[in-house]
Amino acid sequence: MLRRSPLIAANRRENDAEHSWHLALMVMVLAEYADGQIDVERTLQLVLLHDLVEIYAGDTFLYDEVGARDQAEREQAAGDRLFALLPDDQCAEFRALWDEFEARSTPEARFAKAMDRLQPLLLNFNNRGGTWRTPGVTDTDVRHRKSVIKDASEELWNYAQMLIDLGAERGWVPRSGR
Amino acid sequence: MLRRSPLIAANRRENDAEHSWHLALMVMVLAEYADGQIDVERTLQLVLLHDLVEIYAGDTFLYDEVGARDQAEREQAAGDRLFALLPDDQCAEFRALWDEFEARSTPEARFAKAMDRLQPLLLNFNNRGGTWRTPGVTDTDVRHRKSVIKDASEELWNYAQMLIDLGAERGWVPRSGR
Numbered sequence: 001m002l003r004r005s006p007l008i009a010a011n012r013r014e015n016d017a018e019h020s021w022h023l024a025l026m027v028m029v030l031a032e033y034a035d036g037q038i039d040v041e042r043t044l045q046l047v048l049l050h051d052l053v054e055i056y057a058g059d060t061f062l063y064d065e066v067g068a069r070d071q072a073e074r075e076q077a078a079g080d081r082l083f084a085l086l087p088d089d090q091c092a093e094f095r096a097l098w099d100e101f102e103a104r105s106t107p108e109a110r111f112a113k114a115m116d117r118l119q120p121l122l123l124n125f126n127n128r129g130g131t132w133r134t135p136g137v138t139d140t141d142v143r144h145r146k147s148v149i150k151d152a153s154e155e156l157w158n159y160a161q162m163l164i165d166l167g168a169e170r171g172w173v174p175r176s177g178r
Numbered sequence: 179m180l181r182r183s184p185l186i187a188a189n190r191r192e193n194d195a196e197h198s199w200h201l202a203l204m205v206m207v208l209a210e211y212a213d214g215q216i217d218v219e220r221t222l223q224l225v226l227l228h229d230l231v232e233i234y235a236g237d238t239f240l241y242d243e244v245g246a247r248d249q250a251e252r253e254q255a256a257g258d259r260l261f262a263l264l265p266d267d268q269c270a271e272f273r274a275l276w277d278e279f280e281a282r283s284t285p286e287a288r289f290a291k292a293m294d295r296l297q298p299l300l301l302n303f304n305n306r307g308g309t310w311r312t313p314g315v316t317d318t319d320v321r322h323r324k325s326v327i328k329d330a331s332e333e334l335w336n337y338a339q340m341l342i343d344l345g346a347e348r349g350w351v352p353r354s355g356r
Contacts, residue, residue, distance in 0.1 A: 021199040024226050029268060041219035044226075048202050090207065 001054040004061050004131045005120040014123070016051040016059070023047035023115045033153045034111050046101045046112035049094060053078040062120070062145055063137050075102075104151065114152035118160055121146060125163045129172035138176035139168040179232040182239050182309045183298040192301070194229040194237070201225035201293045211331045212289050224279045224290035227272060231256040240298070240323055241312050253280075282329065292330035296338055299324060303341045307350035316354035317346040 001016045014022075027043050051059075056078035060067040083095045100109045121142075124130035132142060142164050150157040167173045179194045192200075205221050229237075234256035238245040261273045278287045299320075302308035310320060320342050328335040345351045 015196070017199040018193070018195040021195040021202070021226065024199070024202060024222070028223060028226065028272075029264070041222065044202070044219065044222050045206060048199065048206065048222075086207070094206075 001051070001059045003059050003120075005123040006127050006130050008123055008126045016054055019119065020048055020051055022119055023050075023112070026115045026119060027112070030115070030153075030156065031111070033155045034107065035153055036107055038107050038111050042097070042106075043108040043112050045097055046109055047115055049097060050101045050112060050116060052094075053082060053098070056081055061131075063131070063134050063141065104148070107152070110148070110152040114149040114156060117146050117149050118156060121160055121163060125167055125172070128170070129167070132167060132173035137173065139164055139173050140176035142167075142173055179229070179237045181237050181298075183301040184305050184308050186301055186304045194232055197297065198226055198229055200297055201228075201290070204293045204297060205290070208293070208331075208334065209289070211333045212285065213331055214285055216286050216289050220275070220284075221286045221290050223275055224287055225293055227275060228279045228290060228294060230272075231260060231276070234259055239309075241309070241315050241319065282326070285330070288326070288330040292327040292334060295324050295327050296334060299338055299341060303345055303350070306348070307345070310345060310351035315351065317342055317351050318354035320345075320351055 002013050003016060003019055005014055005019075006012065007014050007018070024044050024047050027040065027047055031038060031040050031043065053075045057071075057074040060071045060074075079095060079098055083091045083098070085091075086094060100106055101112055104110050104113050120131065124132050131137075143161065146160055146164065147157075149160050164173070168175050180191050181194060181197055183192055183197075184190065185192050185196070202222050202225050205218065205225055209216055209218050209221065231253045235249075235252040238249045238252075257273060257276055261269045261276070263269075264272060278284055279290055282288050282291050298309065302310050309315075321339065324338055324342065325335075327338050342351070346353050
């Protein structure tokens, strides 16, 4: 499934496989910045499968408010269909991992979700805007949508805010109220 | 880096990010077929970073005998350059993981390498030939190049051989000596 974020130094958008691999490498490199210890194995598994449901449900863009209305419903139906392809024990295991990711119910899931928010931010910053240039999106929206990073790592959240501020300063995302 | 294997049901070749993500999911699903217990976390890390050196060294096709001559040298130089971008402790950690993968010195590395060989085989079989149709390649070559799977899992090796036989039977790869 093609995502919206353009790749750095490539004239095309990333796909879910590339995105998920990128998150997994980020987990390997950045796990030490988690607030408190996390289980790296489970965090890797969470990011590796977090977008699998998009095979059936499609990609819902972070700033798409219409698509967001039935996103949960579409993705749950996709999950039911997809994980049922596995043997019963693995179906239950994969489903539980995906539910954990979606609910952000553990430190691992919160860190996985933080990677999922931080990675497009890195792409957008390094592309001098990227999807930040979507009409109507302001720095306040970006900060709001990215704030889940705070629940996983104070240090990475400070870094993310610094990039958003710098992006606004350089005109890659308009400041709200201007 | 674009690899040779075409994707299933897609009119283009896979790239290293897609390939590595695919291997990681295969580790999650197939680890139970390893001969003996393996550490899933390290196996995931091994497959996630095993092709990173191709950023600088390029992709060397499995059946390219000329490229194979200086492949190790090119990839070692790429590894030196690439992993040095990380802080010292992570540089050493990533380098050790990559060396472990290359040397197949542990059950985890042997399983990771088995996934690296099995995945293109699945692509080729499901593409009714794929890179098996490279001029000069026969079923004996394929069996020879894929035999490292045997060092990780008897069950997966039996499955791989079954696919190669079926591929030869269906004319997707020529039988040697014909």
